[in-house]
Amino acid sequence: METYNNxxxxxxxxxxxxxxxxxTDGSLRNIYTxxxxxxxxxxxxxxxxxxxxxxxxxNKKRKRKRKQIAWAVSAAVIVFFLLFFHISLVxxxxxxxxxxIYPKASPTFSxxxxxxxxxxxxxxxxxxxSIFEQQLIRNEPFVKLLFDKGILYFQEEDEKRQENKSSSxxxxxxxxxxVDNTVKNNEQTEYYTQYxxxxxxxxxxxFNVKIIxxxxxxxxxxxxxxxxxxxxxxxxxxEDCTTYYVYYSNDADRYIREIxxxxxxxxxxxxxxxxxxxxxKK
Numbered sequence: 001m002e003t004y005n006n007x008x009x010x011x012x013x014x015x016x017x018x019x020x021x022x023x024t025d026g027s028l029r030n031i032y033t034x035x036x037x038x039x040x041x042x043x044x045x046x047x048x049x050x051x052x053x054x055x056x057x058x059n060k061k062r063k064r065k066r067k068q069i070a071w072a073v074s075a076a077v078i079v080f081f082l083l084f085f086h087i088s089l090v091x092x093x094x095x096x097x098x099x100x101i102y103p104k105a106s107p108t109f110s111x112x113x114x115x116x117x118x119x120x121x122x123x124x125x126x127x128x129x130s131i132f133e134q135q136l137i138r139n140e141p142f143v144k145l146l147f148d149k150g151i152l153y154f155q156e157e158d159e160k161r162q163e164n165k166s167s168s169x170x171x172x173x174x175x176x177x178x179v180d181n182t183v184k185n186n187e188q189t190e191y192y193t194q195y196x197x198x199x200x201x202x203x204x205x206x207f208n209v210k211i212i213x214x215x216x217x218x219x220x221x222x223x224x225x226x227x228x229x230x231x232x233x234x235x236x237x238x239e240d241c242t243t244y245y246v247y248y249s250n251d252a253d254r255y256i257r258e259i260x261x262x263x264x265x266x267x268x269x270x271x272x273x274x275x276x277x278x279x280x281k282k
Contacts, residue, residue, distance in 0.1 A: 105141035147233040192280035
């Protein structure tokens, strides 16, 4: 049974009929006259029934509206979250084990979920690109995020990595081992006597310089000045060279550049679009 409105709390209605209009045995009093019209009591009963029906319908509408608003708010929150944040499925918080969340550089639905497959595709595209194309790729907001956060793809096919230790076979443990074996917490200084600036059409010059390779930075020292580059992320190794991802120490925007250190020469790429680079040769 239900009660209709506070002002009618004393009137119990069953099937729309007030109890006061029932007989002692519970049956409904006759609310019709001989000619079939409603009596005064009958009119009151019907008014109660109509009011009760309208009240129930209004309640249903309010409930439906509240549900619609709740769904709309939830959908808006989800869309906002997916639009402004990356969800990393390759890194997690140690305390909770939950995926790490990174803000996006700009609102987009692209690469919302960072998966091992996503990272592998980026690395393969990068490793197969030329030195100048690699610079452009690293400046892509999503790729820059991967470098900044140290996210790397673990090579699943260990046999393939052993047979072909190329740049496409990037492995975090392998990189750490190479860094430890190469640097061993000490700086390494190399001396160069030849210098080429710009593009391949340029001319070699005599230029004495020393480059100090540390674990956290690389210093290019001449008689006039010292340029310091901060190493970010992990180096890339191939058979003959090591490539470092760096930015100028005084660069507030941390614009990523590249230093490639080979056996007999070191190349510093400044702006790939204009072909600005320097080569120091032993």
